[in-house]
Amino acid sequence: MFNKVVTNQTKTMVLLMLVFTAIILLFSGLVYFSIVNFSHQRFYELLKIRTTTIIQIEKGKDNLDLPENYILNGLNDEELPMERDYVFAIPSDSNFKKISDEVHIPDYFFKSIVKKGEANFNDKEFYYIGQTFKHDNKNYIAIASAKNHYVVYYLGFLKRTLITCIVLSLFFSMIFSFYLSKTLFKPILKITGKVKEISSENLHLRLEPQPDNKELNELIDTFNGMLNRIETSFETQNHLIGNVSHELRTPLTSIMGEADVALSISRTNEEYKETLGIILNEAEKLDKKIKALLMIAQTGFDGKIQKMDKVRIDQLLWDVIETLRRIDSRNNIYLDISMLPDNPKKLKVQGNEQLLHLA
Structure with missing residues (x-):
């Protein structure tokens, strides 16, 4: 047992x-039944013409003496296929049972002719149409019947032709459906292949817009925007790693340097306290830097807001100079404070001291 995954392209x-x-x-059904209906109506019209001809011929006779079999043969040379024409005198009791049994035509058909003056009927092989008429003050029924070769032969040919056309149409529709679905999903499959090529090593790659495909281009723009954000995040993390390795090394160097100096020779309690104070101060700076770096790592990812305080910009600069001197005693930095304002309030800015220090 296994699950068959049906793709959207197949669907x-x-x-x-x-x-x-x-x-x-x-x-195909509309064409077929329209032609069948037309052929029936057309054939009934031909039979009606024949019935009218029979009535005119019979009315032209001086004395209408019906033969025993009631069947008229050979009216003219333009007879319909297997045509049979009938003329009946309407019985006084309107009982057509005897006539119906002799000519094998349902008696209700005769009654319908008498009631409506004209009626038609078919038994799937022969078509009948009948009309009433008067001659010498007597009522008669004239019926023309024939076999509809058009239905029997031509519609049979039409049915076979339509079935063949349907089979061929289904075959070509299958090919067209396959081609159309493949064409519709080709850009999506292309995008899928391109997306699979993108990894952390090549985040600079972008999806190319598709011509004349607005909906798909909106998806591509959205995906490219997401890639831009991911690439920025990766770059931020890479820079963060560099900053971590640099910023953490500075206080650690100071701590280890002070510890080495303190342990190199015996010192007084005051000197040890001073050394431990410097180590504690650097450890606190290290703790603050770690927190600041963690804040940088979280900035823009979980929406945390950085803590902002009033920071003395001149004090911040002195701290940075002191840190750089501890990193390397050869650093000789000169700070010109002649342009600083006299009002100490103007020296304060709103910011995060540790992040400004790292910057």
């Missing part, structure tokens, strides 16, 4: 085939 192809099949069958 689309099947759906298109079903739609095409329904349309083909619908129009």
Whole structure:
């Protein structure tokens, strides 16, 4: 047992085939039944002409003496296929049972002719149409019947032709559905292949817009925007790693340097206290730097807001100079404070001291 995964491309192809099949069958049915109905109506019109001809011929006779079999043969040379024409005198009791048994025509057909003056009937092989008429003050029924070769032969040919056309149409619709579904999903498959090529090593790659495809281009723009954000995040993390290795090394160097100096020779309690104070101060700076770096790592990822305080910009500069001197005693930095304002309030800015120190 295994699960078969049906792709959207396959579903689309099947759906298109079903739609095409329904349309083909619908129009084929309309064509067939329209022609069948037309052929029936047309054949009844021909039979009606024959019935009218029979009535005119019979009315032209001086004395209408019906033969025993009630069948008229050889009216003219333009007879319909297997044509049979009948003329009956309407019985006084309107009982057509005897006539119906002799000519094998349902008696209700005769009654319908008498009631409506004209009626038609078919038994799937022969078509009948009848009319009533008067001659010498007597009521008669004239019936023309024939076999509809058009229905029997031509519509049979039409049915075979339509079936062949339906089969061919289904075959070509299958090919067209496959081609159309493949064309519709080709850009998506192309994008999928391109997305699979993108990894952390090549985040600079971007999806190319598709011509004349607004909906797909909106998806591409959204995905490219996401890649931009991811690439920025990766770059931020890479810079963060560099900053961590640099910023953490500085206080650690100071701590280890002070510890080495303190342990190199015996010192007084005051000197040890001073050394431990410097080590504690550097450890506190290290703790603050770690927190600041963690804040940088979290900035823009979880929406945390950095803590802002009033910072003395001149004090911040002196701290940075002191830190750089501890990193390397050869650093000789000169700070010109002649342009600083006299009002100490103007020296304060709103910011994060540790992040400004790192910067």
